[in-house]
Amino acid sequence: xxxxxxxxxxxxxxxxxxxxxxxxxxxxxxxxxxxxxxxxxxxxxxxxxxxxxxxxxxxxxxxxxxxxxxxxxxxxxxxxxxxxxxxxxxxxxxxxxxxxxxxxxxxxxxxxxxxxxxxxxxxxxxxxxxxxxxxxxxxxxxxxxxxxxxxxxxxxxxxxxxxxxxxxxxxxxxxxxxxxxxxxxxxxxxxxxxxxxxxxxxxxxxxxxxxxxxxxxxxxxxxxxxxxxxxxxxxxxxxxxxxxxxxxxxxxxxxxxxxxxxxxxxxxxxxxxxxxxxxxxxxxxxxxxxxxxxxxxxxxxxxxxxxxxxxxxxxxxxxxxxxxxxxxxxxxxxxxxxxxxxxxxxxxxxxxxxxxxxxxxxxxxxxxxxxxxxxxxxxxxxxxxxxxxxxxxxxxxxxxxx
Ligand code: PMT
Numbered sequence: 001x002x003x004x005x006x007x008x009x010x011x012x013x014x015x016x017x018x019x020x021x022x023x024x025x026x027x028x029x030x031x032x033x034x035x036x037x038x039x040x041x042x043x044x045x046x047x048x049x050x051x052x053x054x055x056x057x058x059x060x061x062x063x064x065x066x067x068x069x070x071x072x073x074x075x076x077x078x079x080x081x082x083x084x085x086x087x088x089x090x091x092x093x094x095x096x097x098x099x100x101x102x103x104x105x106x107x108x109x110x111x112x113x114x115x116x117x118x119x120x121x122x123x124x125x126x127x128x129x130x131x132x133x134x135x136x137x138x139x140x141x142x143x144x145x146x147x148x149x150x151x152x153x154x155x156x157x158x159x160x161x162x163x164x165x166x167x168x169x170x171x172x173x174x175x176x177x178x179x180x181x182x183x184x185x186x187x188x189x190x191x192x193x194x195x196x197x198x199x200x201x202x203x204x205x206x207x208x209x210x211x212x213x214x215x216x217x218x219x220x221x222x223x224x225x226x227x228x229x230x231x232x233x234x235x236x237x238x239x240x241x242x243x244x245x246x247x248x249x250x251x252x253x254x255x256x257x258x259x260x261x262x263x264x265x266x267x268x269x270x271x272x273x274x275x276x277x278x279x280x281x282x283x284x285x286x287x288x289x290x291x292x293x294x295x296x297x298x299x300x301x302x303x304x305x306x307x308x309x310x311x312x313x314x315x316x317x318x319x320x321x322x323x324x325x326x327x328x329x330x331x332x333x334x335x336x337x338x339x340x341x342x343x344x345x346x347x348x349x350x351x352x353x354x355x356x357x358x359x360x361x362x363x364x365x366x367x368x369x370x371x372x373x374x375x376x377x378x379x380x381x382x383x384x385x386x387x388x389x390x391x392x393x394x395x396x397x398x399x400x401x402x
Contacts, residue, residue: 002032002176008081008113009034010106011051013041015156016088016122016165021046023087024054026172035060035077037106039093060105078112083175086110087148088122088165091133097145098136116178120148120171125161148174173242182226183395188266189227190259191219192273192308194234196252200300201284208274209352209359212236214324215272217387219244225391230266232258234273252276252305259308263319268394270322271309274359278302313343320397322390325349326358335369345397346370348390356380368393 007027011020027034036051037060048059060077078084086093086106093107102108110117119140127133128150137147148171151164166174193215197205212233219231220241229244232255240246247262249255252275263269281301288298309323323344325335328351335349349367352358357365357380364386368376370393378389 002030010086011042014088017045022168081115087120089119122165128163180224185226189268194236198279210274217383310342328353
């Protein structure tokens with residue numbers, strides 16, 4: 001959420017200026033205060049009125065317009081910006097900034113700002129790969145300017161290659177992410193999420209109600225806070241967060257092996273997934289046929305799956321292992337038992353039969369219990385907020401270890 005953040009959006013003269021409209025719209029949806037500066041060429045692609053309407057703020061065009069409110073515009077904009085985003089960014093403006101040219105309102109404001117400046121390049125592939133443009137970008141990156149890599153694909157000029165501006169949703173994610181304190185930098189965090197599926201036959205399987213939302217929110221926030229994140233996920237219907245390494249699994253055995261592959265060099269394992277404790281002893285190669293006649297029962301024998309959290313809780317050295325407890329009653333008592341039995345560093349207990357808690361919902365109601373016996377109850381919160389609480393506790397334990 002970008003509530004009350006001042007985002008100055010510079011729009012330059014490229015066909016991708018039409019995508020800047022969606023960028024501004026998405027920033028506003030995240031409650032940012034957006035002000036737009038357009039270059040003269042940009043107005044040939046999109047009218048200032050479009051941005052003025054979307055941003056609910058006047059659009060700044062030329063340096064020497066009648067000042068709207070007696071400030072020297074480029075100084076007041078430069079000073080008020082929390083983040084300065086230029087989308088699209090043409091080769092021309094990259095070249096100007098890299099060479100200290102400030103000959104219009106946009107370049108002058110960029111030169112005057114002390115806030116983070118983020119460029120979203122958009123240009124023909126040959127221009128983008130031109131050594132001059134590449135050298136200018138490298139130089140600006142050395143000075144701390146940031147670039148959102150363009151996509152590779154079919155460009156408006158019908159050529160194929162890098163140069164298409166990043167998608168608006170990714171640009172806005174990048175801007176939002178820039179506000180996070182990167183306190184988890186240097187940590188590899190494994191997050192498991194979602195259900196597992198245990199096949200009965202080629203047609204049927206056993207699973208559970210986990211949607212993956214809780215684990216995905218933890219993975220996304222850990223990435224935003226600078227961690228290297230490996231998300232090991234069962235089959236879900238939601239998109240995993242960008243910028244994390246996704247390992248998809250089906251069965252608990254596969255999840256176990258995936259965690260085993262990643263565990264040795266991780267700092268934290270967070271087990272938000274709902275792995276099945278049992279699997280059918282026999283998996284039929286053919287669809288199990290319904291038997292007509294007097295016997296209406298189908299009895300299936302199950303065998304136990306490995307307890308992944310318990311295994312890694314047992315063999316951990318410097319790693320933190322964090323688990324969840326999905327209960328329907330005796331929440332704290334059962335969670336305390338799991339904390340001990342699985343040798344967890346702390347456990348997040350949630351009642352999966354309560355409204356707004358546990359499976360599928362965007363919210364959760366958790367109780368966190370740690371090894372010192374400290375118990376913290378939380379009210380109903382967004383899973384993003386629960387993820388923040390969990391990662392803050394992880395950060396505290398990491399700091400305690402160092
Ligand atoms: O995915 P959502 O729809 O957002 O729902 C979130 C959630 C309810 C799935 C999540 O908040 C949650 O409670 N996850 C843990 C579910 C679970 O399996 O709880 P459990 O009490 O059965 O297991 C305890 C811990 O051991 C868990 O960390 C679990 O990941 C782990 N476990 C369990 C079984 C097993 N074979 N291996 C394990 O590692």
